[in-house]
Amino acid sequence: MTTTTLPGASLIADLRPEARNAPESGIVEVVNHGRLKQGLIPLWVGEGDLPTPDFIARAANKSLADGETFYTWQRGIPELREALARYHTALYGQPFSSDRFFVTGSGMQSVQIAVRLIAGPGDELVIPTPAWPNFAAAIGIAGAKAVCVPMDLEHGRFKLDLDKLAAAITPRTRALVINSPANPTGWTATKAEMGALLALARKHGIWIIADEIYARFVYDGSPRAASFHDVMEPEDRVLFVQTFSKNWAMTGWRVGWIEAPPALGQVIENLIQYSTSGSPVFVQRAAIAALEEGEPFVAQQIARAAEGRKIISEGLLATNRVSLAAPDGAFYQFFSVDGRSDSRALAIELVDKANVGLAPGTAFGPGGETGLRLCFARKASDLVEVVARLQKALAT
Amino acid sequence: MTTTTLPGASLIADLRPEARNAPESGIVEVVNHGRLKQGLIPLWVGEGDLPTPDFIARAANKSLADGETFYTWQRGIPELREALARYHTALYGQPFSSDRFFVTGSGMQSVQIAVRLIAGPGDELVIPTPAWPNFAAAIGIAGAKAVCVPMDLEHGRFKLDLDKLAAAITPRTRALVINSPANPTGWTATKAEMGALLALARKHGIWIIADEIYARFVYDGSPRAASFHDVMEPEDRVLFVQTFSKNWAMTGWRVGWIEAPPALGQVIENLIQYSTSGSPVFVQRAAIAALEEGEPFVAQQIARAAEGRKIISEGLLATNRVSLAAPDGAFYQFFSVDGRSDSRALAIELVDKANVGLAPGTAFGPGGETGLRLCFARKASDLVEVVARLQKALAT
Structure with a gap:
């Protein structure tokens, strides 16, 4: 009997375990399976179907024409940091100074830096799940441990049990990772819950990594979701990780x-200097345009998402084959299909059979295994078609 | 007697030591000191004075107009990876396949990822110094240790002693970090030295992180410097960290x-997915234009650097106050001023007194403390003026 070694296997064995063991994205795996499929309607990743509006791209064009192609401030250009302060002041109804804001090369880089700031080998971060998988992966690459606390699921609706969360805190815990409105579940903390989470962190002297990137996407008529800003003091141990991707349809710009x-x-x-050494000025000019001229576009995005949410939740419920509750926030419908517990196999099957791209719940950690995530930030006609395709596929 | 605590000091104390101890860039410190000074000629950072050529910016504009503003391939778009393969095939005279190339959000991110691939707590990486400080900083943030091996300095010219380098290798060593042509010294390995370095790495079963970003900037009439590509096999443990910044005047684009x-x-x-989740497609289109249409511009950049090198080395020598040798490669003059051993103080003084921005040798690790780094990738008239200003300042 002989042992065969794959070419390159010895190279991979010679990598650091934190790198070698970083998981392949369970979402990207399905995307790669179906990326080139004709006519597929892709609802698997967290982006809408609208390209970035022209007024944002024009700001980048102008900056390039002005020759803004050199190195710049590592924290972001002062004009963008000031624009962020004004945006926050307006959105949260309290004063913000520009020295609280640091421009990054994506919400993902914000997460990476936030994790690096506070966690390394021997540390634990507590995350309610199902959750965006990149949190746990970034924590693992930093040599720390993601401690998952599955949320309770009742009639398709996720709830956070604060006692369970508190019970997961150990002397090694460095932070709670709180994403509200949540991807993929749509769970949205109340102000009271935000206060309780902050009190828990204060009591244990730990940090909060706050992902409130979907704050504008709520469906109860409020202008935004509850925020840690509603309950915290400026010097509380809260690190907000943010992005321009969602509100302003800038997923491809990599700026947060x-x-x-x-x-x-x-x-x-x-940490910015030694990871990407800053963000392009022309991208930052575009980000300023987004903040300063983007409100009508954001309103349009929210209205489209509200319509999409309705089409999807009602349409899927009408199949009588799924379990779900329409989400309170964000722009995803998380749902499970009766009798189908392997969401990875189901997501691949729906690519092949329904020509619809969904993200498998297996990608989102404990508690999400049986679900599928569908992004409904898309034009109504596509979503109506998706409902029809899923209805047919699930009926057989 | 009372102890006063600065506001925020307790927050900083509550960060991970790897983050807290990451050094402030010694270059940026001087830049921040003089950034707003009127009339200052900035030769402190590694970029020239030419903005990115129009044909490159136009490719980005076209991509934006085409609506390429969505998430994309984490490894880079196939067209760019193929263009990189063609570029390497032409430059090194041997075949390259596109699956060797991975697009990053800067040369710096390439370094970060290369370090993460192979090093973490308990590991050592050996670096000849003086060296670009971001290597050691990225290694430290990863929890690993940078082991510096000062190069020998003879009459202003740096030499690498392979025996000293070999003596620095321990069972903890994971890689040699080799930058040739070197920033800041201009040291450029011969093909024989490249072969010896590779043999050393092979013998110890360790990696090489190869920074050959200045390969095109050599001054002996060759089309490029010697490369590990001249001596290695495709499956050797060599990780090349690369950037579009220097050849194509794209420092502000953050792409490598x-x-x-x-x-x-x-x-x-x-590792890309969990740090920045890819690079903007419109930036990648610009990078393709750089590779495919950029040769005349690169030739112009090299010719300017050759002229700048001559002006600076001859002009500084004429002061009779400096010790230097014109560099074999890259676009920096590293020099020391007789009787002045504190380069940080001297760099600050030259900002104030000569209105010239230089990088202090203290930023580049052991062996560089007394030097100053001057970037001569700049128009001749500025460099002539710099020589005059320095002549005057150093004479007093």
């Missing part, structure tokens, strides 16, 4: 920000 | 690449 106590400024600058 | 054995592809993709 961190909001943090200004005392951390130099450390954050250093 | 890693070249590595294809077997590492999925792991590299994962």
